[in-house]
Amino acid sequence: MTVKIGLVGTGTVGGGCLDILKNHKEDFKRHYGVDLELAGVCSREPEVAEAYGVSDLFTLDFNDLLNNPEIDIIIELIGGTRVAKDVVVGALKAGKHVVTANKALMATCGEEIMGLAKEMGKDIAFEASVGGGIPIIGPLKNQLISNGIKSVMGIVNGTTNYMLTRISQGLSYEDALKEAQAKGFAEADPTADVDGFDAAAKIAILASIAFNSRVVMDDVFTRGIRNITPLDLEAADDLGYCVKLLAIGRRCSKGVDVRVHPTMLPKTHQLATVNGVDNAIYVVGDAVGETMFFGPGAGAGPAASAVMGDVLEVARRVEMGIGPILGCTCTDNLPIMPMESLRTRYYVRFNVADRPGVLAAMTKIFAQYGVSVHSVMQRGQKDKDNDTVNIIYITHTAEEQAMRNVLDDVKALPGVLYGEPSLIRVEK
């Protein structure tokens, strides 16, 4: 029998899927006995379907695919949480399996969608939603499933990792962003990447699986890289650290700690060598210990590799006439730890007026809130235009709430602070 697929979305990843299908359709039959057949293509760009010679399968209306009783699997690759949700929910309700790369959708409506899939006895697969081509959801749900997962932590946004790599080479944030946009690594509106929302969606998905407890995007404390300067990365480097936008999920005794923020990592950490647009996810389990999954986090080929891996897995079950094997595994209802109670070390840089008494006033505030200072230094050149200098504090382990109080009080010092402080949490 053939397994018929309908593709919704023919952008970068959709094109990658069509390429894989073209290159390997016969291999899939010979090696795995899976005969995939493209039965419908929907997008707003008929020219892509034409370029792939599948104009006869093209439609502008995704409902044509959902209403086609022959289609077994719908691949949703349009992204976002509006039309994409209509496609995914509609496909499941129409009794079709769904494969999606949509992290935002799964990180906001995962419970509803997985519930509906269960109700309909259909598969919802989303390996491509995290880490591009890197196998990570599969290994967490299968090979690592006998572990109590202690933490899952990763560089899951290639755009910001590329930008941080370039800023560490001396580019300003603005120039790094422009370069990333020119190379196609960043979108015209870079908000989702640079402010950490893309990474937040991904860690919500990973944490939900790793800790068997639903984590949604809104649960994730999220800070981006807008305030990071070459000076910060240079100072970190001198201290033996690199700076990464880390997505962190950690099982605590009382619940789940889940967050995205710029993080100082010791250069000896496995994740420290991951540069440019590459992604890597680091998983610690109680039996396996420390493992890492590395690879390209985005791009046509990598994302399509993950999508088509899911398609083949679902297609094998369609051929065997069996339903989903492992659906939603969020059986626990663990509390999300309040960010205010986080205990970690901090790097914080203030751009302040260069005048007597400023350093003493700031240091007094740290003492007042019990934030013990490990070291303080003045870095970089004095800014002659506005007569400011950069003061960097490295703290001992302190509570997030105390650190926030310090920031608030420094901000309230009259005429002292210029711009936003650069706050980087330090990971052991």
Added chain:
Amino acid sequence: MTVKIGLVGTGTVGGGCLDILKNHKEDFKRHYGVDLELAGVCSREPEVAEAYGVSDLFTLDFNDLLNNPEIDIIIELIGGTRVAKDVVVGALKAGKHVVTANKALMATCGEEIMGLAKEMGKDIAFEASVGGGIPIIGPLKNQLISNGIKSVMGIVNGTTNYMLTRISQGLSYEDALKEAQAKGFAEADPTADVDGFDAAAKIAILASIAFNSRVVMDDVFTRGIRNITPLDLEAADDLGYCVKLLAIGRRCSKGVDVRVHPTMLPKTHQLATVNGVDNAIYVVGDAVGETMFFGPGAGAGPAASAVMGDVLEVARRVEMGIGPILGCTCTDNLPIMPMESLRTRYYVRFNVADRPGVLAAMTKIFAQYGVSVHSVMQRGQKDKDNDTVNIIYITHTAEEQAMRNVLDDVKALPGVLYGEPSLIRVEK
């Protein structure tokens, strides 16, 4: 329903499995609806069963487990290819699923065992046979399955990787081995590790899956690390390389190139940072590009993590009443490329008599076989006891057969060569 398992072998890994079962039995029920029950334990050590409080399930005869109609899954952890084969074959014939960590068995009798499993409609799972706790067989058979795999290459033997790390820090081969044995990383008889046979079994398994063509251990060109000295690692380091015992499988236009040998890798390669007993496997696919899987290659917890991951996967299918989903995928019959036709660069160190004419005689032999020399250097101190020096050649790309001819002819020079040359192939 409960899924009943029988454990054969209670060594390090078997103990790890009993630990996982004890720690997470209730979690498996709650999270995945899988109720695992230990129904039999067989080994030569009744004291282990006693220590785990399962003496009532203990037997010295594995046939007691195979003949127990209640047992669904047999876990084989005794290793080797004799009794272990009787257990695995016997279990499949008795209609039981099998989970094993046995790389030697799968790399020599994989075809027969997978054929029998198919015939019986039972699962044979062996994730733990390669890379310890690192998920690699699962990802190759699932998330990466839509790729044409170009190469799979890895550090898959922790013992030799630990020894090479220590030799690079100045220890002799002998001292590194003694230390590895003292730490429990190497066996009393270290042959399987240091001569590369363990790695050969693992790459045979990985290549079979990656290239959809059966590769057995005997197909793998295998060289170990016995001739590697601190001098070699120091010279490599100066040239910008590290030396790893790499297991390499590569899809060529005409077939499969599969080998294990000490390899010089650029220090910038992802695998270069993998030190000590850690393992890492690097997979290149035509869609995904370059991915890497890193983690602990051995030990009770890691190996048991993989074994119990397999057990849970099979147990879910037992509960659903369905058979194996993807058995043997070796549908092609690709030729193994003869090692003699390999084209690569070589590092070769000769310990030779320190007398006039020796260097000229050797260099003439390189020229005679058309092996173009990139550089030649004398390294290290002159050995005053036997009046020898070390001469190191780095070649341009040459054919293996030509390089072998060179070695044979240098060996035949009267009174020139002392000991075995140290030959290290250079990977780009």
